[in-house]
Amino acid sequence: xxxxxxxxxxxxxxxxxxxxxxxxxxxxxxxxxxxxxxxxxxxxxxxxxxxxxxxxxxxxxxxxxxxxxxxxxxxxxxxxxxxxxxxxxxxxxxxxxxxxxxxxxxxxxxxxxxxxxxxxxxxxxxxxxxxxxxxxxxxxxxxxxxxxxxxxxxxxxxxxxxxxxxxxxxxxxxxxxxxxxxxxxxxxxxxxxxxxxxxxxxxxxxxxxxxxxxxxxxxxxxxxxxxxxxxxxxxxxxxxxxxxxxxxxxxxxxxxxxxxxxxxxxxxxxxxxxxxxxxxxxxxxxxxxxxxxxxxxxxxxxxxxxxxxxxxxxxxxxxxxxxxxxxxxxx
Numbered sequence: 001x002x003x004x005x006x007x008x009x010x011x012x013x014x015x016x017x018x019x020x021x022x023x024x025x026x027x028x029x030x031x032x033x034x035x036x037x038x039x040x041x042x043x044x045x046x047x048x049x050x051x052x053x054x055x056x057x058x059x060x061x062x063x064x065x066x067x068x069x070x071x072x073x074x075x076x077x078x079x080x081x082x083x084x085x086x087x088x089x090x091x092x093x094x095x096x097x098x099x100x101x102x103x104x105x106x107x108x109x110x111x112x113x114x115x116x117x118x119x120x121x122x123x124x125x126x127x128x129x130x131x132x133x134x135x136x137x138x139x140x141x142x143x144x145x146x147x148x149x150x151x152x153x154x155x156x157x158x159x160x161x162x163x164x165x166x167x168x169x170x171x172x173x174x175x176x177x178x179x180x181x182x183x184x185x186x187x188x189x190x191x192x193x194x195x196x197x198x199x200x201x202x203x204x205x206x207x208x209x210x211x212x213x214x215x216x217x218x219x220x221x222x223x224x225x226x227x228x229x230x231x232x233x234x235x236x237x238x239x240x241x242x243x244x245x246x247x248x249x250x251x252x253x254x255x256x257x258x259x260x261x262x263x264x265x266x267x268x269x270x271x272x273x274x275x276x277x278x279x280x281x282x283x284x285x286x287x288x289x290x291x292x293x294x295x296x297x298x299x300x301x302x303x304x305x306x307x308x309x310x311x312x313x314x315x316x317x318x319x320x321x322x323x324x325x326x327x328x329x330x331x
Contacts, residue, residue, distance in 0.1 A: 029062050029071065030181075030188040032249065048257065055260040075177050075256060078263050079170055085270050086166055092274065093159035096151055096281070103148035110141035124311030129302035139295040147288045155281050162273055163266075173259050180252040187245040194238040201231040 026035045034045065047057045059074030114137035122130045163169070205227040 027188065030185040031060070033061070055264040056257045059260060060256070073177075073181065075174075075260070078260055079174055082170055082263055082266065083167070085267060086163070089159055089162065089270065089274060093156050096156040096159065100148045100151050100156065103144045103151065107141040107144040107148065110137045110144065114138035114141065124314050125302070125306045126311055129299060129306055132302050133299045136295040136299050140292055143288055143291040143295065146291075147284055150284050151281070154284065155277050158277050159274070162270070173263070177252075177255060177259060180248070180255055184245070184248045184252050187241070187248040190241040191238070191245045194234065194241040198231070198234040198238050201227070201234040205231045 024035055025032055027033075048054065049057060055078055059078055062071040062073050063077055064071050114134050116134070119130055121127075205224070208224050208227045
């Protein structure tokens with residue numbers, strides 16, 4: 001409830017206190033702050049979450065654009081961070097999609113290459129090793145195809161599906177804070193209007209006081225009383241409007257803290273989600289390398305068994321044309 005205080009309508013301590021407050025506080029874009037370089041109440045200005053670089057401590061003032069023509073609310077800066085994070089997440093998914101295409105194309109080409117007739121007529125132990133190498137290309141193609149499928153299911157899809165309605169959620173936060181800021185601006189306008197009305201009433205009272213004439217004392221005293229009542233009422237109106245303003249600012253402050261902490265939590269979740277998905281990517285890559293290694297191990301084993309002498313023996317036995325060598329002719 002509005003608690004009645006002494007009106008600043010007269011030259012009173014309350015009025016002087018208001019002037020003193022003006023010396024230590026400043027209102028920027030309808031939000032009241034301590035004036036820089038004037039030591040504020042330490043308890044009031046302590047960080048809400050010390051040593052954490054929390055959103056709720058560092059985005060209260062508006063930020064001017066590089067040209068300095070307009071300003072962006074601190075909460076808008078936080079929203080842009082969230083939207084940028086969503087865009088980065090989308091671009092990471094696009095990167096993984098490109099990697100999947102490369103893996104699929106690579107697997108297709110490897111499979112096709114494994115069917116090539118090139119050097120199919122190689123014989124002996126070398127021919128066996130060559131045939132195994134071609135088979136390993138087919139096996140490796142299968143490994144890369146499985147890798148691409150797992151990338152799609154375990155990395156790309158989670159990146160794309162994480163918070164599908166994220167932009168709608170952000171709009172709710174944005175509209176709520178904007179509405180509170182508009183209410184605050186409206187209350188501030190009420191304060192300024194009431195402040196001007198008070199100044200006008202005080203000036204009127206001062207003029208009537210100076211015009212006090214002995215001859216028309218009774219009439220002037222009545223005018224002064226009337227002016228004093230109006231000045232007092234204007235002071236009451238100002239205090240009432242300041243009270244409404246402070247309530248609106250307090251509500252905006254509370255919602256800013258709550259919402260900025262929620263955005264902070266969402267950002268932590270986003271980073272953790274991406275980290276887990278990228279770790280899954282590296283795990284799949286390690287598995288692919290391991291499986292690829294297993295496809296060439298049989299080739300290595302057969303290559304160790306390649307024996308030129310054995311190959312020569314096998315070839316000679318199959319293709320020999322005769323063992324008798326030429327001799328001299330008799331006369």
